[in-house]
Each structure stands twice: as structure tokens, then as C-alpha cells.
Amino acid sequence: MEERRQHERRRTDLTVEVFDRYSGRCLGRLADLSSEGFMLCGSEVPAADSVLECRLVPHPPLHELGEIELGADCLWSRGGSDGQLGWAGFHIIDLADSQAAALEALIALL
Template identity: 35%
Template sequence: MTDFDQYAEHRATQRKAVQDRIGVIDILSGEEIGHLANISLGGFMLITDRHLDLNALYQFRLTLTSPINGASNVDLGAESLWCQGTTVADTSWVGFHIIDISDENSAIIGELIDSWKG
């Protein structure tokens, strides 16, 4: 069983596959470090070519392709839980648990998820 499978079995809510390219920016460095693969109200999977420490805390800004309720970004705090390499050189999937998010930003994620069909 991979780390990805292990955490998928323990999620409170199923993640939804992302249907837009939503960039993920490290708020502290200001650099885009990857983009979302899937997301739920409790966590997300990031596709990145950067090394990210496991069991570490990050402050991220998700960049939306279209504003939701007037917002173009969602800021949140997240903890990295697992990492798995992909078949693409130097690319990894990293799983995160959302640990700090405002009610407004949580509602934006909910609306974003609801807007995707399937």
C-alpha cells in the first residue's frame, strides 16, 4: 500500500479532482511551488517539482482561475502528510491536511468544489 492509498482510506471527506489549473504559492517565499491535483474541505494533493518536507507546516495561497465571491485567492495553512514520486522526472505528489483556514476561504473552496461536475 502506498502512502497515497493509506491516507485516502482515512479521509473524512472524499477529495474532488481539480478541473482548473489552480496554482499554489508559498506565501513566505512568494514563489509558485506547484498546482492542485485534488481538494476537499479538509485537504488537498499538490503536484510539484520542489522538495517539500514531510510533517511540516506551510502557508499557501491558492490562485483561482475565476473569482468566487469576489476573491481570486484562498489563503490557508496546511501540514504535509505524505509524498510520492510520479513517472514524470522530478515531479511529486504531496498530500496535505488543511489546518488553518478562515470560514470565508473554506466557503470559497466549497463553492469551487460544487462548481465542478462529476
């Protein structure tokens, strides 16, 4: 399969949780991240084609970066079965200039 990503995704074993900004619901944890998108895993991942306003919340040792707010389009989603985690892939569609530097700093530390 041909790789269509223009930016390398950085995988992480560090904890960065993703929350819906409006409901406050935890969507899952980052599995990987680039300046254009991310993949998350969680018990109840969003459906494909949903557009969400998200907060990325780094846990120690990355917590000093602070939260990052962005808009994301869920391109695909695979729910988990029998207690397994689900996965979802997102394209970042809205990122304020003030948040872009924080996102790049997070990517650099992964």
C-alpha cells in the first residue's frame, strides 16, 4: 500500500489523553502523532466522519507543555470487541497559530 502521509508520525509510549472539548469525555490516548494527524486508542472511539474539537492533555513527564486544543476529522474508526481497545485515525483540520508551536514541541519530545 502506498504511503500518503506527508509528515512522519511519531509513536509514543508516553501518556497523552485526548478529550472532547465540549462534552469533556475522554476519547482515548494518543498512539501516534504528526503535524497533520493522529491515531488514538480507547474503549469507545468516535465514529468515522465525526468532526471534533479536541484537547490533547500530556501527562508527566510532558505535562509542562500544557494542553493543546485542535479540531480534528475522524477519517476511520475500528471499535474494539470483547473488552479490547478500539482505534481511530484523525486528520487535524483546525489549529490556532498559538497552538501550533505547542503541537510541534510535543511531537519533538515523542
